[in-house]
Amino acid sequence: MFSQGHAGASAYARVGVETAVMGASPHRLIVLLYQGARQAIAQARMHLQQGNVPERGKAVSKAIRIIESGLQQSLNLEVGGEIAGRLNALYSYMTRRLFEANIKQSETMLVEVDGLLATLEEAWIGIAPEVARMTAQPAVESMR
Template sequence: MGFGYGAGAYQQVRSHGGVESADPHGLITLLMDGALERLVKARAHMLRGEVAAKGETISRCIEIIGGLRDSLDPKVDTAMVERLDSLYEYMSRRLLQANLRDDADILDEVSGLLQQLRDSWVQIAPVARAVGA
C-alpha cells in the first residue's frame, strides 16, 4: 500500500468535519465511519440498480479500508497488526465480490465486521489517551 492510497481515504473523510483537530485515534474512527456510511449508500445504489454509483461507492469504501491498512503500525503489536491487515484485505476482497455479483449480503457482512471493529476501537480510546499521556 502506498501513501497515496491512504491520503485519498483521508481526503474522503474530510467532509465529516473535525479532521484537522482529531487525534490519530479519532482519525481512524472517522475513516471507519466514512466506510460504514459508504456501505449503506452502496447497498442503496445496489438495490435501486444504480450500477455506476454502486461501483464508485464501493471503490471509495475499498480506498478507505486501504487507508486503514496504511495506518497500521507494526511496532505496536506485530501479531495484532497482521490479523488486522488480513481482516482489512478480506473486507476489500469481499467488497470486490459484492460489486461483481451485486450481492447485498456481502455488503452486510463487511458492514458487520467493520462495525464490530469500530465499536472495539472506540472502546479503547480512553485507554489509548491515558497511555499516551
C-alpha cells in the same frame, strides 16, 4: 442536476469533515475512517437496491480506498505484532469481499463487511479511555 441548496449542503458537509479531520487525534482519525467506510457501504447498498450500477461502483470503490489507503496503511506491522498482522489480513479480506459484492451484486456481502467494520469500530471506540490515559501520562510526567 442538483439545486443550489444541495450544492451548499455538500460544501458544508465537506467543511465539516475537513474540520473534524484536522482537529482529530490519531485515535479519532481511525474512528472517522471506520465511519467513512461504513457510510460508503450504506450508500452502495442503497444504490444496489435502486439498480444504480455506476453509483454503486463508486460507493464500493470509496469503501475499498478507505480500507486500503486509510485503515490498512495506518497499521505498523513491525511494532503491532500479531494484532496488526491479523488486522492486515482482515482488511485484505474485506476489500476482496467488497470487490466481489460489487461484481455479484450481493447485498449479503456488503452487510458482512459492514458488520466486520462495525465490530472493529466498536472495539476501537472502547479503547478510547485507555488511549487518553496513555497520551496524558507523558504530559503529566514531563511536568515533574
